[in-house]
Amino acid sequence: MITKDIFKSSVVLAIILAFFSCRQPAKNNSKDLKDTIDGEYEAQLTDAPKVPASRNYERPMKVTVHLEVVEKEMRLADGVTYNFWTFGGHVPGKFIRIREGDEVEFYLSNNPNNKMPHNIDLHAVSGPGGGAEASMTAPGHTSKFSFKALNSGLYVYHCATAPVGMHIGNGMYGLIYVEPKGGLEPVDKEFYIMQSDFYTKGKYGESGLQAFDMEKALREQPDYVVFNGSVGAASGDNAMHAKVGEMIRIFVGNAGPNMVSSFHIIGTIFDTIRIEGGTQTNHNIQTTLIPASGACIVEFSCKVPGVYTLVDHSIFRAFNKGALAQIEITGPEDSTIFSHKQADAVYLPESGIVQDVPSAPVAEMLEERTMDARLSLGGARFKNTCAACHMANAEGIPGSFPPLAKSDFLMNRSDKGISIVMHGLNGKITVNGKEYDGVMPQLQLNDDEIANVLTYVRNSFGNKGGLVTLKEVQAIRKGGKLLEQGKKSKK
Amino acid sequence: MHVLKIACFALISIKLGFTKESVFREKAQDPTVAQKEMVLVKGGNFTPFYKNANSKTIFVKPFYIDVHAVTNADFLRFVKENPRWARSKASRLFADAAYLKHWASDFSLGKDSSLLEDAPVTNVSWFAATAYCKWKGKRLPTLVEWEFAAAAERAGKALSDTNSLTAFILKWYEKPAPRMLPPTKSTFKNTYGLWDMHGLIWEWVYDFNMSVANSDSRNAPVNKNLSCVSGAVSAANPKDYASYMRYGFRQSLKANYTVANLGFRCAQNCK
Amino acid sequence: MKYLYISFLFVFLVACSNQTSTAIEAQNRDNTKNISEQDSNSLSVYQIEGDWLTQNNKKTTLPDLKGKIQVVAMIFTSCQYACPKITDDILAIEKNIMPSDTDKVGFTLISFDVERDSVSKLKKFAFDKKLGSRWTLLRGTEEQVRTLSMLLDVNYEKQPDGSFNHTNIITILDKKGVILYRYEGLEIDAKAIAKKIKSALQ
Numbered sequence: 018m019i020t021k022d023i024f025k026s027s028v029v030l031a032i033i034l035a036f037f038s039c040r041q042p043a044k045n046n047s048k049d050l051k052d053t054i055d056g057e058y059e060a061q062l063t064d065a066p067k068v069p070a071s072r073n074y075e076r077p078m079k080v081t082v083h084l085e086v087v088e089k090e091m092r093l094a095d096g097v098t099y100n101f102w103t104f105g106g107h108v109p110g111k112f113i114r115i116r117e118g119d120e121v122e123f124y125l126s127n128n129p130n131n132k133m134p135h136n137i138d139l140h141a142v143s144g145p146g147g148g149a150e151a152s153m154t155a156p157g158h159t160s161k162f163s164f165k166a167l168n169s170g171l172y173v174y175h176c177a178t179a180p181v182g183m184h185i186g187n188g189m190y191g192l193i194y195v196e197p198k199g200g201l202e203p204v205d206k207e208f209y210i211m212q213s214d215f216y217t218k219g220k221y222g223e224s225g226l227q228a229f230d231m232e233k234a235l236r237e238q239p240d241y242v243v244f245n246g247s248v249g250a251a252s253g254d255n256a257m258h259a260k261v262g263e264m265i266r267i268f269v270g271n272a273g274p275n276m277v278s279s280f281h282i283i284g285t286i287f288d289t290i291r292i293e294g295g296t297q298t299n300h301n302i303q304t305t306l307i308p309a310s311g312a313c314i315v316e317f318s319c320k321v322p323g324v325y326t327l328v329d330h331s332i333f334r335a336f337n338k339g340a341l342a343q344i345e346i347t348g349p350e351d352s353t354i355f356s357h358k359q360a361d362a363v364y365l366p367e368s369g370i371v372q373d374v375p376s377a378p379v380a381e382m383l384e385e386r387t388m389d390a391r392l393s394l395g396g397a398r399f400k401n402t403c404a405a406c407h408m409a410n411a412e413g414i415p416g417s418f419p420p421l422a423k424s425d426f427l428m429n430r431s432d433k434g435i436s437i438v439m440h441g442l443n444g445k446i447t448v449n450g451k452e453y454d455g456v457m458p459q460l461q462l463n464d465d466e467i468a469n470v471l472t473y474v475r476n477s478f479g480n481k482g483g484l485v486t487l488k489e490v491q492a493i494r495k496g497g498k499l500l501e502q503g504k505k506s507k508k
Numbered sequence: 509m510h511v512l513k514i515a516c517f518a519l520i521s522i523k524l525g526f527t528k529e530s531v532f533r534e535k536a537q538d539p540t541v542a543q544k545e546m547v548l549v550k551g552g553n554f555t556p557f558y559k560n561a562n563s564k565t566i567f568v569k570p571f572y573i574d575v576h577a578v579t580n581a582d583f584l585r586f587v588k589e590n591p592r593w594a595r596s597k598a599s600r601l602f603a604d605a606a607y608l609k610h611w612a613s614d615f616s617l618g619k620d621s622s623l624l625e626d627a628p629v630t631n632v633s634w635f636a637a638t639a640y641c642k643w644k645g646k647r648l649p650t651l652v653e654w655e656f657a658a659a660a661e662r663a664g665k666a667l668s669d670t671n672s673l674t675a676f677i678l679k680w681y682e683k684p685a686p687r688m689l690p691p692t693k694s695t696f697k698n699t700y701g702l703w704d705m706h707g708l709i710w711e712w713v714y715d716f717n718m719s720v721a722n723s724d725s726r727n728a729p730v731n732k733n734l735s736c737v738s739g740a741v742s743a744a745n746p747k748d749y750a751s752y753m754r755y756g757f758r759q760s761l762k763a764n765y766t767v768a769n770l771g772f773r774c775a776q777n778c779k
Numbered sequence: 780m781k782y783l784y785i786s787f788l789f790v791f792l793v794a795c796s797n798q799t800s801t802a803i804e805a806q807n808r809d810n811t812k813n814i815s816e817q818d819s820n821s822l823s824v825y826q827i828e829g830d831w832l833t834q835n836n837k838k839t840t841l842p843d844l845k846g847k848i849q850v851v852a853m854i855f856t857s858c859q860y861a862c863p864k865i866t867d868d869i870l871a872i873e874k875n876i877m878p879s880d881t882d883k884v885g886f887t888l889i890s891f892d893v894e895r896d897s898v899s900k901l902k903k904f905a906f907d908k909k910l911g912s913r914w915t916l917l918r919g920t921e922e923q924v925r926t927l928s929m930l931l932d933v934n935y936e937k938q939p940d941g942s943f944n945h946t947n948i949i950t951i952l953d954k955k956g957v958i959l960y961r962y963e964g965l966e967i968d969a970k971a972i973a974k975k976i977k978s979a980l981q
């Protein structure tokens with residue numbers, strides 16, 4: 018009963034909404050010369066990440082657009098292929114750039130080898146279905162329809178053939194930019210990026226030809242969320258390129274079919290975004306929301322060279338489903354803006370959480386061990402803990418990790434190296450005549466283990482230093498000194 | 509059973525006597541010759557994919573239907589006997605420019621003929637298919653008949669396996685067509701004994717233009733009071749997107765269109 | 780609940796397309812002017828053979844419509860709204876044709892309803908709608924009607940209650956039966972169409 022009422026009221030509401038939402042073409046009574054068609058040309062379309070150059074013209078023109086639908090198997094990720102349905106042979110579809118007021122003559126061809134009928138709904142069109150009905154095209158046929166670009170903005174286009182979700186899910190979308198009269202401020206670089214989600218029978222990364230999975234699509238659980246149609250389509254070797262200080266404009270679309278994008282570039286702030294691809298702008302934006310079948314224009318420049326990563330900051334999509342693209346910025350460094358790493362110091366709090374790590378059995382329970390026992394236990398400990406940095410032969414790595422083999426620094430120490438292993442070491446030191454300035458972290462060894470490993474080190478690799486006892490380690494732990502006096506460490 | 513069949517032929521032959529009424533001029537062959545390659549689909553209740561507000565199921569009368577789609581070799585025989593349907597002769601009104609474009613010439617399949625002969629004929633228009641059926645003393649199956657026959661499971665598969673049929677169909681739909689179509693009887697036989705109802709080609713049906721639904725699939729027909737169109741079409745099973753795609757495909761067609769993977773098979777009345 | 784949203788969406792979209800639905804003028808066949816004699820015969824809709832019956836119970840064939848420009852639509856007489864509306868639209872076209880040209884233009888309605896639209900039903904419809912002597916109403920077999928619908932690009936489907944779902948299309952045929960123009964929808968501009976007919980007569 019209640020449902021029925023809701024139903025009724027929703028219908029009424031829908032009718033009201035429909036009434037108001039139907040845009041009536043603006044009546045242009047003043048037949049201004051400025052608005053009459055002046056010439057014609059065929060639109061040059063581009064594949065992502067390229068954008069057609071702006072053709073700066075004053076009066077509207079007649080623009081012919083030819084777009085071909087191609088169904089083909091292509092790479093979705095390494096080792097994974099998919100039967101894509103495309104506008105122009107790639108995903109996303111070709112970028113179309115026209116100007117506000119232009120009259121567009123649109124030819125949609127459906128490749129004869131295709132199996133499906135397709136059409137196109139351009140969100141830039143004012144009219145029923147956005148051209149979808151007018152462009153319904155059987156394989157091996159071409160449909161023609163015309164429209165006038167009444168509103169400027171960045172618009173998504175997509176196939177609207179039943180089942181619509183599947184046609185979009187298989188790759189049938191792209192962007193059309195209707196440049197406002199007078200054009201946009203020129204920039205140094207323009208790119209085209211479109212996010213979309215894919216639903217495959219197999220899990221992310223499962224190799225082979227993957228079929229569309231309607232169940233997952235209905236549950237809105239994509240296996241892939243990608244930029245420009247495949248994992249890595251705009252990163253690594255395919256990354257976009259620009260120079261330091263260049264003004265970059267990206268036309269960003271989100272095809273969905275389900276996901277909403279939290280578009281973000283790691284390491285830069287958008288100077289300007291044209292909200293949802295429309296006329297309103299906003300500034301100093303970190304992350305902008307792009308709805309499914311929506312778009313946005315972002316503008317920024319990178320002041321510091323390096324690789325900048327574009328992500329959907331719904332972050333598991335970026336690092337686990339593919340929603341990641343890159344721009345490589347080259348040029349001179351500017352350390353006043355960003356210095357890179359100036360220092361790396363280990364933070365060793367006096368009583369930090371690290372020390373809450375379940376610590377070694379209490380001292381009283383530990384016993385002194387024989388030389389042989391310490392050597393064998395210490396050898397194992399060395400391999401597991403020290404060899405990673407000081408190398409298995411204890412020769413270290415010149416310039417980074419000092420040698421322990423025949424180390425004067427170690428062998429001459431009064432504490433036998435106990436405090437180094439117990440607390441870590443930090444600062445300039447000289448080992449066998451060579452300087453080192455690195456950081457050895459605190460290693461979380463108990464006193465017995467320290468005695469073992471140091472006994473091993475001090476009696477291997479050509480070193481001869483005798484047993485290190487538990488007592489000695491405990492003494493250092495308590496802040497005392499060993500009886501044997503030697504050279505003092507710099508520290 | 510046999511007696512029934514013979515009775516059925518007799519009736520058909522009588523009916524075919526009225527060639528005056530025929531739309532096309534093709535002379536009908538002796539239907540009993542052709543009948544060998546057909547099976548009887550007994551009919552029954554069928555829930556069409558798009559249901560009307562006022563009807564849920566449709567009663568499908570028994571009919572005969574070809575075991576497999578018409579092949580290039582079959583169609584070549586037809587064209588040779590009815591040269592007005594040759595590639596260069598057929599009017600654009602009845603077949604578009606791609607009509608039989610995969611043949612070498614009007615009356616030759618060309619160097620691939622050994623591969624083409626048993627493959628289903630495609631690149632044929634509705635008019636050409638209709639003319640062929642007439643010549644055979646048959647007709648195109650109606651949309652409902654075709655869907656009814658095509659809903660049958662694969663022979664030898666458990667009925668509970670219907671999901672796999674859908675999966676099979678969809679796999680085929682997703683892929684672009686191969687350069688060279690495989691021969692008929694190369695996919696699967698369904699429980700009626702019909703070959704390749706899915707997975708080989710699309711097939712013409714007699715009343716493919718019956719869907720009044722806007723070809724923009726998202727729109728439903730207009731308000732009842734505004735036209736003779738009755739209530740909104742709604743999918744019998746919204747998840748059956750394989751059917752969605754067949755209906756979508758039919759909506760993209762016009763009767764003179766030819767498509768690289770669209771062929772046909774014939775049907776015949778029983779009574 | 781899901782269905783609720785779906786219907787919501789449908790009504791929304793439909794209402795939208797209603798408002799904007801005006802007659803769409805079909806493309807003129809590529810270059811009608813240059814079609815040779817033979818071509819124009821092969822492009823004629825009148826190639827559909829078979830006998831038809833008129834509202835006056837006269838046996839006729841489609842080629843009998845030759846010699847005049849024909850304004851053609853497919854209807855059924857028990858239709859409540861669209862078919863009377865189409866008929867009114869064609870009447871409006873007729874009114875806009877110059878008296879000197881009236882003998883050069885014919886008006887033809889073909890019934891979808893092969894079962895129920897008997898000759899007398901057609902006659903009654905013609906009488907009720909005051910369709911004059913230049914009008915021809917035809918009934919044929921289901922196959923003839925289906926084939927004609929294919930040529931005129933009219934979609935139709937019989938409903939269980941005996942009525943028909945169909946698209947609303949007015950077609951202008953030249954003197955040989957070749958399609959000159961197609962108008963889709965229920966909001967046609969009769970004056971403009973009459974003008975097109977006039978220029979086609981020249």
Ligand SMILES: [Cu+2]
Nearest residue numbers: 135176178184
């Ligand atoms: Cu599509």
